[in-house]
Structures are given as structure tokens and as C-alpha cells.
Amino acid sequence: MWGQSCGDLYSLGDLQPDPSSALHTRHGRVRGRGSRGEAREELQGCHHLLLSSTMKDTACPQSLRPSPPRLSQQIGDKVFTTNTVTGGYAEYTVASQDTVFPLLGNLDFAQGASIGIPYFTAYRALIHKAQATPGETVLIHGASGGVGVAACQMARAYGLKVLGTAGSESGMKVVLGNGAHKVFNHRETDYVDKIKEYVGEEGVNVIIEMLANVNLSKDLQLLSQGGRVIIVGSRGPIEINPRDTMKKEASIIGVSLYSSSKVELQQSLAALIAGNESCWLRPVIGPRYQLKDAAQAHRDIIDSQGASGKMVLMMS
């Protein structure tokens, strides 16, 4: 099974021997699994780390904590990948060994499909690029989709004060249920004023931005002294006033998951394994599409009425 969102690829399945190719020494061939396979992978539960009324129902006893995944992959292992060589819209794909990781314990395949891009991107944005520290305030600007939910869970687990935005009631519930202390609706005309009122003069230390072509100028108004805007998503140009960065000595930093070094990917993986073991990593699945409906999935992501987790493509 594979998922794809706005051209971002992630895939997972059982590692199979590649019967024909010399690529076998460098690559695992990843085979898709259907819903019966997923049924054996249901969440069994583990110790909860994040305490809030909206998250209690996902807590689970420490005695059921998943065992750590084995880090070297064998044929038959369940895996996910952050990238593929041959593309993700297929029943089989080829991925470089560097980008193939064991499916974290207790996650099903759909949840696994939500890790490769969203969680690795969230970690790169929040930790590698923003260098966010506990006690800082972060605004996840577009928190209801794949990357946003991952960033909310991660930021809360790392001790930040978490503000999120969404564009629908259901999206706002998802954001609040996944680590945000406070949520705002980015389709309301005065939502930036509401954020300003909420954070006061101090402002926001870090903004993880999913739609910079719409928000970058507003973001600069919201930042604290020394604040950082981390651009994860943008669909076009925008005019900003560079003076808005000067007094605050603010930074605007772009993110590209595909620029991660092998060491950085391993660091992200280690953090995500820990997140799985302590149960803050809980991918939220939004709409599921069959492969034949991939074109519709692309249309829906562009004309979205409101995300509620990660969109995934199913192979069966």
C-alpha cells in the first residue's frame, strides 16, 4: 500500500526478495498489503506521555508498550520508506536501503504510510531547522493535515506551547485532540488578531508554515524577538516587507525533506521510534482512496474543504 499527497511519496509493505534484479543488493522491493494484512496490525496500546482531557482516550498501559523495531531489514519485514526510486503509485516499488525503515511497532500499514513524509518532515522542521526548545511557543499554521498533525503531536511531546490552525470544525477537533493547547480557524477573517491577542506582545517563537504564499507576511507580524518561520509548504509567490524581520532579528527558513543527510534521517528515525514507544506518535488517517481514484485524490487535496489527518492511497 502506498500513500501520496501533493506529489509527496511514502510507501510501505513487506520486504520481498527481488527475483530478477541486481538492485537486490542495494534495494528492498516493497510489496503492498491489503486490508486483511492491516487487520493484524491494529494498535495494541502503550504508555501515554501527553496528558490532556482530549487525549486521554488514546492512553494505554505501559505493560503493552511495543518492543523496539529491529533496525536492519530482513525479507518479510514490514517497512516504510521516505522516498522511492520508481514511484509510489504501484503495487511494487524500489527504494534505496537508506530510505527504508522498519514499520514502528503497533502501527498498521495506513498509519505507516503517514510516517515517511509527514513525521520526518515535522521533525526536520521543528527540531533540525527551527531548533525549537521546551517552553517555546509554536504555531503550526495548517495543523489539520499530515505534516500538521505530526508537528502538533511532536511539539507537545517536546514541551512546547502548541497553537494550531485548521479550516473546518472537524479539522479543529483533530488539531486539539493531537497536542494543540489552542486552535484557530484560518478561514475566519480575524483569526490572526485572535492569535495576537492570545500570545500577547511576546509573540510566537516558531511558526511551522504549510501555505507560505498566503501567510508569510502575517507570520512575520506574529513572531517573537528571534522568532523563526519554517516554510514547509508554499504554492506560489508572496510579497513581504523585509523590514518586518529586522527589529525582531527574525529568520525565514525553508525545509526540504529530500535534503536530509543520512545522519539526519537516522536522528529523525530514533526520535520517532521513541515517540512510538512513548505513544505520542499516533498517525491520524483522513480519507482513503483506491489507486484508481488517485486523480480524484489530487483534486480533493487542492480543493480541500478541510483536512482531518493524512490522505492515503490503498492498493486493495
Ligand SMILES: NC(=O)c1ccc[n+]([C@@H]2O[C@H](COP(=O)([O-])OP(=O)(O)OC[C@H]3O[C@@H](n4cnc5c(N)ncnc54)[C@H](OP(=O)(O)O)[C@@H]3O)[C@@H](O)[C@H]2O)c1
Ligand atoms: N518541504 C517539504 O519537505 C515538505 C514535505 C511534506 C509536505 N510538504 C508540503 O507541505 C504542505 C502540507 O503537507 P500535508 O501533507 O500536511 O498536506 P495536507 O494533509 O493536504 O494538509 C494541508 C494543510 O494546509 C492547511 N491550510 C489550508 N489553507 C490554509 C491557510 N490559508 N493557512 C494555513 N494552512 C492552511 C490545511 O488546513 P485545512 O484543510 O483544515 O484548511 C491543512 O492543515 C503541502 O504543501 C506539501 O506539499 C513539504
